[in-house]
Amino acid sequence: MAVERSFVMVKPDGVQRGLVGEVIRRLERRGLKLVAAKFMRVPRELAEKHYEALKDKPFFPGLIDFITSGPVLAMVWEGPGAISVIRNTMGATDPAKASPGTIRADFALDVSRNVVHGSDSPETAEREIALWFRPEELVSYDRSVDGWIAEEK
Numbered sequence: 001m002a003v004e005r006s007f008v009m010v011k012p013d014g015v016q017r018g019l020v021g022e023v024i025r026r027l028e029r030r031g032l033k034l035v036a037a038k039f040m041r042v043p044r045e046l047a048e049k050h051y052e053a054l055k056d057k058p059f060f061p062g063l064i065d066f067i068t069s070g071p072v073l074a075m076v077w078e079g080p081g082a083i084s085v086i087r088n089t090m091g092a093t094d095p096a097k098a099s100p101g102t103i104r105a106d107f108a109l110d111v112s113r114n115v116v117h118g119s120d121s122p123e124t125a126e127r128e129i130a131l132w133f134r135p136e137e138l139v140s141y142d143r144s145v146d147g148w149i150a151e152e153k
Ligand code: IDP
Pocket: 054, 059, 063, 092, 093, 111, 112, 113, 114, 116, 117, 118, 120
């Protein structure tokens, strides 16, 4: 599996409900590596750019109001196949349809309050990481445990 980077966000509901640590814990113990993190209130313009692909959906105004309603934890996580691994760890968009054991199934009920965001493809990941972080905010480093998590190539 190629090493990938994914943009991950604990949304305002996750922050308010005290789930920041829970989300980080699940990604960390999986073996994924944190390469950037920023706790912030999301400017409206950034929220609209982030969800640009959904701008014609009926729920778009409500989604933008929600994402800008309180602070979020924006992060970049790295690892082999990180993009799909994180999507699978999060579960389906609608928590009611998410598999048991996923973040959304374990901590959410409604599609409009689903706790986390994760990039859905390599192209989206690249776009979202560039939108939320400056290049110098991404921290590259080795961990002594890396060889115990994936075979080094
Ligand atoms: P994703 O977050 O699993 O990638 P997307 O289809 O990209 O799902 O939608 C982005 C976000 O928009 C969802 O996570 C959710 O917060 C919100 N959303 C999606 N569909 C609905 C809906 O039908 N009603 C309200 N909010 C929605």
